Amino acid sequence: MNRTSGAILVLSGPSGAGKSSLINQIKDHIGPIYFSISTTTRPIREGEVDGVHYHFVDIAEFKQDIEQEMFLEYAVVHGNYYGTSLGPVKKALKEGKLVIFDIDVQGHDAVQNRLSDITTSVFITTPSLEELKRRLHNRSTDSEEVISGRIEMAKREVQRISEYDFLVVNDNLDEAAEILVSIAKAARMKIPTLQINEFVQTWEIS
Amino acid sequence: MNRTSGAILVLSGPSGAGKSSLINQIKDHIGPIYFSISTTTRPIREGEVDGVHYHFVDIAEFKQDIEQEMFLEYAVVHGNYYGTSLGPVKKALKEGKLVIFDIDVQGHDAVQNRLSDITTSVFITTPSLEELKRRLHNRSTDSEEVISGRIEMAKREVQRISEYDFLVVNDNLDEAAEILVSIAKAARMKIPTLQINEFVQTWEIS
Numbered sequence: 001m002n003r004t005s006g007a008i009l010v011l012s013g014p015s016g017a018g019k020s021s022l023i024n025q026i027k028d029h030i031g032p033i034y035f036s037i038s039t040t041t042r043p044i045r046e047g048e049v050d051g052v053h054y055h056f057v058d059i060a061e062f063k064q065d066i067e068q069e070m071f072l073e074y075a076v077v078h079g080n081y082y083g084t085s086l087g088p089v090k091k092a093l094k095e096g097k098l099v100i101f102d103i104d105v106q107g108h109d110a111v112q113n114r115l116s117d118i119t120t121s122v123f124i125t126t127p128s129l130e131e132l133k134r135r136l137h138n139r140s141t142d143s144e145e146v147i148s149g150r151i152e153m154a155k156r157e158v159q160r161i162s163e164y165d166f167l168v169v170n171d172n173l174d175e176a177a178e179i180l181v182s183i184a185k186a187a188r189m190k191i192p193t194l195q196i197n198e199f200v201q202t203w204e205i206s
Numbered sequence: 207m208n209r210t211s212g213a214i215l216v217l218s219g220p221s222g223a224g225k226s227s228l229i230n231q232i233k234d235h236i237g238p239i240y241f242s243i244s245t246t247t248r249p250i251r252e253g254e255v256d257g258v259h260y261h262f263v264d265i266a267e268f269k270q271d272i273e274q275e276m277f278l279e280y281a282v283v284h285g286n287y288y289g290t291s292l293g294p295v296k297k298a299l300k301e302g303k304l305v306i307f308d309i310d311v312q313g314h315d316a317v318q319n320r321l322s323d324i325t326t327s328v329f330i331t332t333p334s335l336e337e338l339k340r341r342l343h344n345r346s347t348d349s350e351e352v353i354s355g356r357i358e359m360a361k362r363e364v365q366r367i368s369e370y371d372f373l374v375v376n377d378n379l380d381e382a383a384e385i386l387v388s389i390a391k392a393a394r395m396k397i398p399t400l401q402i403n404e405f406v407q408t409w410e411i412s
Contacts, residue, residue: 155409158405158409159410166396167395167402168395178391179391179392179395182388182391183388183391185392186372186392189372189374189385189389190372191373196367196368203360203364203365204361204365
């Protein structure tokens with residue numbers, strides 16, 4: 001049985017729950033990974049790197065990819081297209097990598113619809129709404145309006161925790177990171193249905 | 207949120223796949239656990255210890271427990287009753303332990319029916335049927351008849367791998383143990399639906 005096929009790890013949770021810090025802390029301890037980045041038609045900004053922050057493409061290319069069903073999901077925000085391209089994901093899976101998605105509950109839906117057999121999903125949150133508010137105010141990068149938006153979004157997203165395989169309450173960063181490392185390693189043991197079927201067949205004919 | 211609630215890890219797989227060796231190798235590296243043992247009315251044999259090998263009870267007690275729905279599952283084999291009692295499992299869960307079941311696919315069914323929200327399941331197998339046959343013959347503890355029975359059982363059980371969360375192919379014991387440690391640690395992050403609901407409610411009212 002070919003055990004080199006990749007798998008998918010979906011991480012969701014409110015902005016401010018510490019997803020980015022957690023990903024940074026675990027990324028060198030969980031084997032070969034591919035961090036999925038979005039494709040967009042939005043103009044590249046100063047300091048951004050194509051293929052690092054986003055895959056930057058023009059509208060014609062994006063629309064062609066839509067027609068060819070090359071997106072797991074896409075949306076139009078302020079006239080710009082944003083989407084998750086299947087191409088790089090499939091390539092990384094073939095290379096046996098763990099593909100990590102930092103996406104919201106809608107994105108999680110899209111991944112589960114297409115790739116549920118190899119997907120493990122984790123909802124990451126603060127211990128309480130109060131703690132989330134405190135962290136969002138403390139990092140002071142966002143305006144009050146943006147913070148309010150994030151909090152309303154968080155309240156809605158938390159309602160859907162039960163759709164996820166695991167819940168990680170990020171109370172202590174080191175502890176949460178250790179748990180997430182375990183989940184990421186376990187996630188690689190999700191084998192595609194197709195491969196399971198092939199494996200099972202070799203047991204039938206013997 | 208109370209994060210001390212326990213969770214369940216179900217391990218299934220053919221006799222000869224190395225489950226016992228794996229459990230021995232990981233048991234001191236995955237935090238507090240309770241290894242579920244069966245309850246039986248079969249007479250105790252020399253060398254067996256009540257509460258270690260089995261919970262030994264008389265038929266009257268067993269039948270009372272059946273009536274009071276105290277079994278996850280039970281069966282009668284050669285006139286003796288065998289069952290998985292819920293009592294010790296619930297106690298261990300309250301103590302925040304990871305309850306480990308070494309059970310077959312029927313037992314897995316029973317656990318999923320009653321306790322799916324806190325259960326993670328792993329199917330453990332050899333890389334191939336040939337390798338299973340080789341191991342069963344090499345350990346030379348079983349008669350040819352018993353080995354044949356185990357192989358037929360393995361062929362049937364392998365058909366149901368897809369009902370499990372994870373597949374661990376025990377090719378190399380150390381590697382398989384490392385993977386199983388990760389899965390066991392991750393398994394603790396399965397939170398009961400009831401607790402999820404309570405958690406979500408605290409986010410609604412804030």
